[in-house]
Structures are given as structure tokens and as C-alpha cells.
Amino acid sequence: MNTCNLSLTLAGAMAGLGFIAVTATAGNFQVEEATVTSIHAAIQSGETTCQQVVQAYIDRAKAYNGVCTALVTQDGAKVASVKGYVRAGKALTFPTRTVKASTLFPDLDQYRGLPLEYGRMEKTVSDPSVSTQMGMRVGLPDAGQVNALETLNLRGERSVTCKGKFDAHPSTGPLPAGAPAACEAFRRQPDALERAAELDAQYGSHPDLKRLPMYCVVAAFKDPYDTKDMRTTSNNDVNFAMDVPPFDSTIVAQLRAKGAIIYAKSVAHEFNAGPGNPGGAAKAQKNWVQGGQQISSWSGQPCNPYDTERVVRGSSGGSGAAIAANLATIGICEQSGASCQGPASRNGIALILTTKGLTPDSGGIGNQWFNDRAGIHARTLGDAARVLDAIKDPVNGYYDTRDPFTALPKALIPEQPYASFALSDATLKQNAKPLQGLRVAILREHMVKPTLNHAAISDQIDKEIKLVLRDQLGADLVETLDPNYPDDPQVPNVRYSFNDALSEILPRLMPEIFTRKNAKGELWFAIPGYDVTSYDYLLKLSKRQAPLTSAVTILNFAEFGGTPCHNANCNDVAFDIDRYLIERGDARIRNWADWIANAKFRQDASVVGAENWKNFDGHLKDGRSDRLARSYIARMALARMMYENGIDVFVHPENTVPTPKIQGPNVGEASLDDISPFFQIPRIAVPAGMTEVIYEPKYALNADKTNYISVLPPGTPQSTLPHPMPISITFFAGQGAEPTLIKVGTAYEAATHHRTPPPDFGPLGKR
Numbered sequence: 001m002n003t004c005n006l007s008l009t010l011a012g013a014m015a016g017l018g019f020i021a022v023t024a025t026a027g028n029f030q031v032e033e034a035t036v037t038s039i040h041a042a043i044q045s046g047e048t049t050c051q052q053v054v055q056a057y058i059d060r061a062k063a064y065n066g067v068c069t070a071l072v073t074q075d076g077a078k079v080a081s082v083k084g085y086v087r088a089g090k091a092l093t094f095p096t097r098t099v100k101a102s103t104l105f106p107d108l109d110q111y112r113g114l115p116l117e118y119g120r121m122e123k124t125v126s127d128p129s130v131s132t133q134m135g136m137r138v139g140l141p142d143a144g145q146v147n148a149l150e151t152l153n154l155r156g157e158r159s160v161t162c163k164g165k166f167d168a169h170p171s172t173g174p175l176p177a178g179a180p181a182a183c184e185a186f187r188r189q190p191d192a193l194e195r196a197a198e199l200d201a202q203y204g205s206h207p208d209l210k211r212l213p214m215y216c217v218v219a220a221f222k223d224p225y226d227t228k229d230m231r232t233t234s235n236n237d238v239n240f241a242m243d244v245p246p247f248d249s250t251i252v253a254q255l256r257a258k259g260a261i262i263y264a265k266s267v268a269h270e271f272n273a274g275p276g277n278p279g280g281a282a283k284a285q286k287n288w289v290q291g292g293q294q295i296s297s298w299s300g301q302p303c304n305p306y307d308t309e310r311v312v313r314g315s316s317g318g319s320g321a322a323i324a325a326n327l328a329t330i331g332i333c334e335q336s337g338a339s340c341q342g343p344a345s346r347n348g349i350a351l352i353l354t355t356k357g358l359t360p361d362s363g364g365i366g367n368q369w370f371n372d373r374a375g376i377h378a379r380t381l382g383d384a385a386r387v388l389d390a391i392k393d394p395v396n397g398y399y400d401t402r403d404p405f406t407a408l409p410k411a412l413i414p415e416q417p418y419a420s421f422a423l424s425d426a427t428l429k430q431n432a433k434p435l436q437g438l439r440v441a442i443l444r445e446h447m448v449k450p451t452l453n454h455a456a457i458s459d460q461i462d463k464e465i466k467l468v469l470r471d472q473l474g475a476d477l478v479e480t481l482d483p484n485y486p487d488d489p490q491v492p493n494v495r496y497s498f499n500d501a502l503s504e505i506l507p508r509l510m511p512e513i514f515t516r517k518n519a520k521g522e523l524w525f526a527i528p529g530y531d532v533t534s535y536d537y538l539l540k541l542s543k544r545q546a547p548l549t550s551a552v553t554i555l556n557f558a559e560f561g562g563t564p565c566h567n568a569n570c571n572d573v574a575f576d577i578d579r580y581l582i583e584r585g586d587a588r589i590r591n592w593a594d595w596i597a598n599a600k601f602r603q604d605a606s607v608v609g610a611e612n613w614k615n616f617d618g619h620l621k622d623g624r625s626d627r628l629a630r631s632y633i634a635r636m637a638l639a640r641m642m643y644e645n646g647i648d649v650f651v652h653p654e655n656t657v658p659t660p661k662i663q664g665p666n667v668g669e670a671s672l673d674d675i676s677p678f679f680q681i682p683r684i685a686v687p688a689g690m691t692e693v694i695y696e697p698k699y700a701l702n703a704d705k706t707n708y709i710s711v712l713p714p715g716t717p718q719s720t721l722p723h724p725m726p727i728s729i730t731f732f733a734g735q736g737a738e739p740t741l742i743k744v745g746t747a748y749e750a751a752t753h754h755r756t757p758p759p760d761f762g763p764l765g766k767r
Helices: 003-017 036-044 050-064 182-186 192-203 250-257 317-324 341-346 381-391 425-430 452-472 498-509 511-515 535-542 573-584 592-597 604-614 624-645 738-752
Strands: 069-073 120-123 131-134 137-139 149-152 218-222 261-266 330-335 350-353 373-378 439-442 476-479 649-653 683-694 698-701 708-711 719-732
Touching (some): 036 050, 036 381, 250 381, 381 738, 452 683, 452 719, 498 624
Antiparallel strands (some): 698 708
């Protein structure tokens, strides 16, 4: 019996325990494009039950959540058919046909670099009875699968430690011999369908929505967020003694308490952005050309539901794909750089990323550092705002004793619910220009066009800003200036720039930064004709009587001038995970060294980084205070710029390059975001339409033939994407500006209705 049918059978058995047995069929209600309010309305009208809603999502997972990639091998030969682990009652199946590497990488016979990390099937460490894809792979065209959800909260498959009969419902009798002792307590927790049955039994068609505002909202979480009823391993293939933690992450606990169905873990890059590498004796032995993004050693590679050959973008890509393809109602992602907003943009969904500390308990396992935070993925910004309201604890508000960053000034949090600031279609009918009086600054630094592939999306969003925000909704526009973007005569310029503010602040609060030198021994902040380390220069600069180098910008201030940190993110991975493991209390994995000994990593570079973290001894080196100081200065400079220009919010395209292929060459450097995470400020993203324009790049050997690089040969023609791909508009502002951002974003959303569901993942009855 598969686990879905087992859960349904148990739902009937639960009637004897005081629960109503309800046949979980799809009913008349369609979960496709369902919102929080539409689910509630359908349950209240008797059109559906909570069990039926959950079952409909399970049916979609069974239909659409399979493998969507093929291995890249040296010879292109078939691989043996192997057994995959079970999702939604169905074992994963893997393509046996592979792609010959020379079809992707030209002149492969001349390559002289490290051995390529070719694709292969390997048994997992977590469960040696099943296998998974490892190494390089490509997305299958029109695969009809997205591989977006890693683990579903279904009895028998929600834990590897307690899989199959080791998770049998207590009503079925004692556990079989050999079951780990931890499974006895674990199996007493209801799975997603059983929890839905409990809600139906207690409330029927009359849910208490005031107390349970997330009633029957089906939620997926990036795997670092602990869930006490699902496997949690930060998307890594690691063999815990008990793979389910004894507690919920705070954000999970709050949504569970508000009636949400804790349904699934989404596929993601393991350890959020990977373990990183502080440097050390361990060196890479293999080369993975560019990688496929978002690949996990346990759950594989998610594919974009709009074109399954292409990436989902960002380490939270599985969350973006799951919400886009209607595999869950809402998703909780995690962002350290652009790993929530990238998947929102590339998968045509909405995002709220809050002021640091407003979403509690940070990122679960791993990157719990000052720029890391939870984000909310939903198909509408209004739904995301409702989730943000639901995260609030009725007693402690958004404060979480486990997360010091949640000790925010109370003035940053409005008295009214965040959802009350959302505008609707009806609002626009009553007030055609609801943004009148708001000043929106176009961040031109994010709209420059260094390659042909940067032009179409940049121009499309520029038109949207003027036609929708200004002409239709009534906002006033100003623009920042960038030497690589022509001054727009239709839009006034800001009078006071971010660099103007830095000129005044840096000499007073961080003057030592002007002494720093790059790898060539040159001063980072050098200005011809000035000694930038002199007292006289710093004094004049502080009064804006001397120039600041134009090489530092709002986009690169987080890193410009060098940092004394030991790695790019300046966070100590081993230290953070050791702290976490003390609390988790696993019998086998007690520290980072234990983790490494019991794990398999996605690629050789990750293995090397993990080993170097194990041996890292620079825990007391300078660096973190430098980054925190910069973050404070960045916020101060941004706030000063906003006051001086009367700016309420900033706007720009989330990204201006087309979505690249999995394992394909870069189409042009994407605009990674060092603003909202590093500045600790809020950001939202909203679908802004579709794009079809691309100049397809190619791989070529570098000069010494040791690696492959992305090139766009002269004369490359413009072509049309085989499937139109979503693009996004994004807004950010200062700390505590969520109400204004929600107002602006929902106004844009209501005026445009740009969200377009992926056509290949529609209702199951229409397949």
C-alpha cells in the first residue's frame, strides 16, 4: 500500500478516535491559483474540505514533482535504471539516457583542467536502498516535472529514519522489530492529511479564522527550517541518527499554531548557498563547469516550470517553482544574497522579504548571520502579507528568544495588520491613482546594459514603471544616475546620491577603510591628485569638497574596499552549525566533524569547503565587526538619501538577463542583490510580465584550456525563447517600510495582473 492510500485509510480509522472520516477527493474546488481567501471561502461554503484541499496538492505532487534532469556523461551512454526514494506515494524514476559532454563543451579533447565532475547515479548515504543523480546534469525539455518539493509530510515517507512501516499509525499496533526507538514518539504526530482530518472534525465548514488565519493553508518550507514532523537536513544527504529534529523553527511553529498545514520541504541548494570555503589544505580535485544552481546531494535539481530546461535561480529555487506550479499554497524561502527574490522573479510569483528580525529564527540550520532571513513566497502579494501577519506571536509579537535580531524597536512594526495595507482591484476602482503623493526612485544602477541580453528586460521594466506606477497609479518618479545608463529626460534626477552620503559618513565613522589596498597593492579608494589617506583629504571629503571614488556604488559597497573576513560571507559555518547541533541533540551527529563523516555533498568543491571548515582556526579573526559597521553605514546613507530627495521607495527590475539553461553558459552577469540583505531592509517582488528575447551564449575554452567560460560570439543573432519566461519588478525601502511596500506592490499587482500560471502544469483534469 502506498503512503497516500495508507494516510487515507488511516483517516477512516481515525473516526474511531473521534475524527470525521472524509473521502479526500478533489471535489469541485480547484487548488490551482488558490489563495488564502479562496481556500477559506470554499471550505466555508461546503465546496471542499481541508482533507480534499490537501489531497489535491498531493495529487499534483504525484503528477508533477518528479525528476526533470538528465546526467551529463563523458560518453553519453545509458545508465542503469535504479530505485529512487518515495514522494507522494510514488518512487522517483530517473532518465537512463544521458547527454554526451562534448555536445555541451566544445573542443573537449583539448581541455587541460581538473577532471570534469561528470554525471552519475549513486546510492544515497541517508538510505543506501535508493539512488540519486550526482554530478553535472541538464534540464529535460518539456519534462512535465519540476522536482520542487523534497519531502512531503506523508506517513511512511516523511522521515528516512522512520520510513515505511516504522511510521505506521499507532492505531495499527506495535512497530515492527528493528524500528529505531525514536520512531515510537514520532509516529504519534499526524501527517498532513491526518492534520487536515483533525481540522475538519473540529471545525467542519466553520473554521475559526480569527484564531486560525492560516486555516488549511498548505505550506512548504526550505529545508533548513526545522520541522518536528519532517526530515530536516539543510537539503544535504546526511545520515542523522534521527533525521527529524525534536522542535519546530519558530516560523514553522507560528504558522502551525495558526492553522497552516505543514506540508513539505522544498528543494534547495544544500546549506542555503553551500558550505562555502574559508581556505585551507583541502583543494578541489574535480571541476564542475558553472554548475546547475540549486542542486542538492539529497533532492537533486529543481527545474523552472515555464521551461524545464532552465534554472529556477537562487538557492530557494524549489520554493519558487513549487508555488509557481501550484504544488503548495505558500512557501517559506531563505535569502542571504538573492536566493528568495531570484526564484520569485524567474518563477512568476510574489515575495515579501522583511526588515531583518521581523521574520523570526533566521535561517534554521546554517546561515544564521546578520544578512540572512526568511522570505515569503506566494502567488499574490496579498497572501504573502497575510502570512507575515500570521507569523506574529499573540504575546511576544515578532520577538523570538532564539533570535537576537528580532529585538527590533517596536516603532518599526505597525499597529495595524500588514494585510490591511494591501490594495485590491476594488480599491483601484474607487481611487484610480492610489499612489498619488508617493515618490518612487528608479535605481538605474540595476538597469545598465553591458551585454545584448541586458537590454530587453531593462527596457520593458522601464516602460512598466512609467506607464503603470506614474501614469496609471499616480506616483512621482525620480531616477538615480549611473554613467552607464543614459539620463532619462522624462524623469527628474535625484539631487543627493548614495555616494554623497558615503562621502560625509565614511571619513567620520570608518576612515580606516581608505588605507586598504587591493591584491595589486593599489589603494581601493584612490583618486588622481589626492592622497586619500591624508587628514586633509578626509576632512574635505566629509564636507563634500573632495571627490569620492566613483568605483564604489550602492550595489558594491558591501564588498568594495576589501574586508578582513576569512571568506566572502564572513560567517563561520562550522561554529553556527555546532551551536545548532548542541540544541538538536542527535545521537550520531553532534558537531560539524560528525556531519562531514556521515554526509555526501553535492560536488567536490563542497567536500573541500566542508573539510576546510572542520580544520578552520580563525574564529577570532577580525571581520564580522567590519561587515556590521558597513551595514549600519549603508542604512544611514540610504536613509539620508531618501530624506534629502523625498523618496518613499526604490524600484528596479529584479533581474535584467534572461533565464539561463541548467548547466548552460551564463547569458550575462545577473544583478545579484547586495542591497536588501546587507542593508537589513525590506524588499518585495511582483510579477511584471513575460519576456521572449534572448541571445543564446556558448561555452568556449579559456586561454590556457583549463576551464570553460561563457561567450557571446560577435554576430550572435537575437532569438526567441521557446517558452516565454516570467520577469519581475522589485521595490525596497528603509527598515520598517513594509506597509508602504505592500501598498505600492499590491497597487501594481492589481493594476497589471501579470501573474501567468505555467501552462504545462495546469489542472490535472486538463492534462
